[in-house]
Amino acid sequence: MDPTQSTHVISLLVNNKPGVLIRISLVFARRGYNIDSLVVSPGNDERFSRMTITAKGDPKILDQIIKQLNKVVDVIHAVDHTGEVVVERELALIKLHVPADKRAEIFQIVEHFRGETADLSKNSMTLQITGKSEKIDAMMSLLDQYQIHEMVRTGKIIMARGDLDT
Amino acid sequence: MQAKTCTGAEAIIDGLQQQGVEHIFGYPGGANIPIFDALLDSSINLVLCRHEQGGSHMADGYARVKGKAGVVLVTSGPGATNTITGVMTAMMDSIPMVVICGQTIRANLGLDAFQEADVSGISFPVVKHSYLIKDVNDIPRVIKEAFHLAESGRPGPVLIDVPKDISTMEFTPNWQVELDLPGFTVPTYADDAAVARVADMLHEAKRPLLMVGHGAVISDAGRAIMQLVEKMQIPVCSTLLGKGCFPETHELSVGMLGMHGTGYANFTVMECDLIMSIGSRWDDRIVGKAEVFCEHAKRIHIDIDPAEEGKMIKVHEFLLGDAKTVIEQINTVVEPGDTKKWLAQVAKWKKQYKLKYKKQGGLRAEYVLDRLDALMQGECVVTTDVGQHQMWAAQFCKATHHNYWLSSGGAGTMGYGFPAAIGGALAAPGVTTVAVVGDGGFQMTLCELSTAMLQKLPVKVIILNNSFLGMVRQWQDLFFEKRYSGVDMEGNPDFVKLAEAYGATGLRIKRAADVDKILKKAFDTPGTVVVDAVVEKEDNVYPMVPSGLPYTAMLLEPPKHKLEKPPGST
Numbered sequence A: 001m002d003p004t005q006s007t008h009v010i011s012l013l014v015n016n017k018p019g020v021l022i023r024i025s026l027v028f029a030r031r032g033y034n035i036d037s038l039v040v041s042p043g044n045d046e047r048f049s050r051m052t053i054t055a056k057g058d059p060k061i062l063d064q065i066i067k068q069l070n071k072v073v074d075v076i077h078a079v080d081h082t083g084e085v086v087v088e089r090e091l092a093l094i095k096l097h098v099p100a101d102k103r104a105e106i107f108q109i110v111e112h113f114r115g116e117t118a119d120l121s122k123n124s125m126t127l128q129i130t131g132k133s134e135k136i137d138a139m140m141s142l143l144d145q146y147q148i149h150e151m152v153r154t155g156k157i158i159m160a161r162g163d164l165d166t
Numbered sequence B: 001m002q003a004k005t006c007t008g009a010e011a012i013i014d015g016l017q018q019q020g021v022e023h024i025f026g027y028p029g030g031a032n033i034p035i036f037d038a039l040l041d042s043s044i045n046l047v048l049c050r051h052e053q054g055g056s057h058m059a060d061g062y063a064r065v066k067g068k069a070g071v072v073l074v075t076s077g078p079g080a081t082n083t084i085t086g087v088m089t090a091m092m093d094s095i096p097m098v099v100i101c102g103q104t105i106r107a108n109l110g111l112d113a114f115q116e117a118d119v120s121g122i123s124f125p126v127v128k129h130s131y132l133i134k135d136v137n138d139i140p141r142v143i144k145e146a147f148h149l150a151e152s153g154r155p156g157p158v159l160i161d162v163p164k165d166i167s168t169m170e171f172t173p174n175w176q177v178e179l180d181l182p183g184f185t186v187p188t189y190a191d192d193a194a195v196a197r198v199a200d201m202l203h204e205a206k207r208p209l210l211m212v213g214h215g216a217v218i219s220d221a222g223r224a225i226m227q228l229v230e231k232m233q234i235p236v237c238s239t240l241l242g243k244g245c246f247p248e249t250h251e252l253s254v255g256m257l258g259m260h261g262t263g264y265a266n267f268t269v270m271e272c273d274l275i276m277s278i279g280s281r282w283d284d285r286i287v288g289k290a291e292v293f294c295e296h297a298k299r300i301h302i303d304i305d306p307a308e309e310g311k312m313i314k315v316h317e318f319l320l321g322d323a324k325t326v327i328e329q330i331n332t333v334v335e336p337g338d339t340k341k342w343l344a345q346v347a348k349w350k351k352q353y354k355l356k357y358k359k360q361g362g363l364r365a366e367y368v369l370d371r372l373d374a375l376m377q378g379e380c381v382v383t384t385d386v387g388q389h390q391m392w393a394a395q396f397c398k399a400t401h402h403n404y405w406l407s408s409g410g411a412g413t414m415g416y417g418f419p420a421a422i423g424g425a426l427a428a429p430g431v432t433t434v435a436v437v438g439d440g441g442f443q444m445t446l447c448e449l450s451t452a453m454l455q456k457l458p459v460k461v462i463i464l465n466n467s468f469l470g471m472v473r474q475w476q477d478l479f480f481e482k483r484y485s486g487v488d489m490e491g492n493p494d495f496v497k498l499a500e501a502y503g504a505t506g507l508r509i510k511r512a513a514d515v516d517k518i519l520k521k522a523f524d525t526p527g528t529v530v531v532d533a534v535v536e537k538e539d540n541v542y543p544m545v546p547s548g549l550p551y552t553a554m555l556l557e558p559p560k561h562k563l564e565k566p567p568g569s570t
Helices: A020-030 A059-071 A100-112 A133-143 B008-018 B030-040 B052-066 B084-092 B119-126 B136-151 B164-168 B192-204 B214-218 B222-232 B263-271 B323-333 B340-352 B365-376 B388-396 B417-427 B439-454 B470-479 B495-501 B512-524
Strands: A006-015 A034-042 A048-057 A075-080 A086-097 A116-120 A124-131 A148-153 A157-160 B023-026 B045-048 B070-074 B097-103 B129-132 B157-163 B208-212 B236-238 B253-256 B274-278 B298-303 B317-320 B381-384 B433-438 B459-465 B505-509 B529-534
Touching: A006 A020, A006 A059, A020 A034, A020 A048, A020 A059, A020 B119, A048 A059, A059 A075, A086 A133, A100 A116, A100 A124, A100 A133, A124 A133, A133 A148, B008 B030, B008 B136, B008 B164, B023 B030, B023 B052, B030 B070, B030 B097, B030 B157, B030 B164, B045 B439, B052 B070, B052 B084, B052 B097, B052 B417, B052 B439, B084 B097, B084 B119, B084 B157, B097 B136, B097 B164, B119 B129, B119 B157, B129 B136, B136 B157, B157 B164, B192 B274, B192 B298, B192 B317, B192 B323, B208 B222, B208 B263, B214 B323, B222 B323, B236 B263, B253 B263, B253 B340, B253 B388, B263 B340, B274 B323, B298 B323, B365 B388, B365 B433, B365 B459, B365 B512, B381 B388, B381 B417, B388 B433, B388 B459, B388 B470, B417 B433, B417 B439, B417 B459, B433 B439, B439 B459, B439 B495, B459 B495, B459 B512, B495 B505, B495 B529, B505 B512, B512 B529
Parallel strands: B023 B045, B023 B070, B070 B097, B097 B157, B129 B157, B208 B236, B208 B274, B236 B253, B274 B298, B298 B317, B381 B433, B433 B459, B459 B529, B505 B529
Antiparallel strands: A006 A048, A006 A075, A034 A048, A086 A124, A086 A148, A086 A157, A116 A124
8 A cells, every 4th residue: 555645534523504515525635635435424413414534645634634624614523533442333235146055154254243134035145244344344355255246335434432522 | 563574685785784895896697686676775885897807806905905805796607607716816815705696596506597507516615615595584694604704713705695586585584693603613812821932932032033924914913013023123024915014114124025025034034043924824935945944943823724733834833813812912921032133134134135126228117116116105005916016016015004915915816906906995995006917917807997987996007018928928038948938918908098998097108217207197197097117028026936946046136047947836
């Protein structure tokens, strides 16, 4: 990996209004950051939304990006959680085309990762797994040997541990 | 009692009047007819521009002189997009502005309706904030928020897109509504402990220097800075946009620093052991090669925008707050200083590197400005366009009022100077306003001569006419083996006849001997006057620190050897 590139997880509390997402993504694009994943959901207060953004780029300018994000009027706050101890989750759905005789092996893998089968048909099975992104990566690498038809990941969401605010 | 109903358009105009708006710079079109209709019944003066870009620069000029938001009213689609250059100019220079755009009816949004453009979308990168009003009841809150956002903290432009069916809809406005801006806070005073550390640094410094930027102008920090300077005996340099906040006629002023700063300002920068920026963002035109700028000096930065901390250069102390408030805080904890030796050195540089220019040959632009400065005595609002004349004006016209110097610094927008002078003149009734422009930039917005005439404004346009796009030609001269490309302004009109065609007075200067006489005539003639000063075609601006190079690379005069292409941008 390019040493000038590193991955960061940023959480934002933003106004729940149209156009906010564009204003935020513009800040990343202008400084050459690529957004790897982005999760938006309504907050417990309906006026605000939560965003968790995983982005890759030069760490030297990330600090500047966080400040620029905080300057956007619709952003209540933006925080970089990289390196902090946080609760982190992601969910993935994986559809495999597998003949019936291979299914037992796959069930074993699913069980090991505490995943589940979300859908089963004559020629395919759809698996569901939740956990840290690394756990999903690990399961994917084991499933690589089978015929993966489709894969969807939600992107990472995080929450600060203990009494701390995210 | 029954609450009073009105249309959306009437509420907008009512809201503007509540904000104390005196002038609207605007141009009508299908989508804003209802707002223009409501304007008829208000006390607000409509300044009908000839092109929306000009209108937006007028609002900018008005805002810089007045210290309050300038208001622009344009129609949808092309009307709105024509303002974008002016909005970007305002954004780059932190100018408070509220731009109200007509928009197609809500049902047509996104359907490629006639004169429809996603204007709020287009505006995102160049505004402080923008609104698309979808509910008529939001009008009171949006107007209040727009002015609050535009004028507080680090100022900037705010755009409001108003669909036509919102303007015509009847409703009962609630003006008691509160602002709803949970994501917007305005820093005021700096942390006391940090102020104390800065005071220690100021006490320890042997060769301190203040750099006064636009933030100091905006917060009206001039008096506080004067107190600090006179108490501690610190010399002061000014950025292009900071000119006038600390009077350039003061003996401790060294004038403008940077790419085309005075030699003595730049030597002071090179030799200081402490530099304190008051509301400057260490722009690339100021720092040259950022990594080595004042590398051996203590660097202090006062700014109201937290995103400026560490953006361009690393500083030893960052004071977040309003420039005036922070300087007043510093003033309460600093002791008088002894800088005699340092000031003697600065005075020596002032003599040794005095601004100079050729006197022989044709008419010199610098001479015109030198004489203009003598005539103005710092008592005129001065605007510039962008290019060589801008830098010469910055060098030779000494600003003494914090809000009398208007120039497009960050954006470098050609066409800015003349319309900005119209706005400036409206904000300072009774004050003569001088627009120093080049023959290139003036032609971008000269249609506003109609506007100046209609408003009967004492705007004196001084064209430093070298029939070239002089600054680009200078770069081609220095860095591109004199291969001139696209810079010859062959085809220029006769500016005197042009002025006369608009009903203005046109005058021409061709010889140095006529400069005083004709400038005086321009000032004595009431109303709008255009002076065409036909100057030497190929003079270059010096001193010059080529873009992206350290100050040690400063050229005080034309180089005797070929120069490498500079590493910095433009």
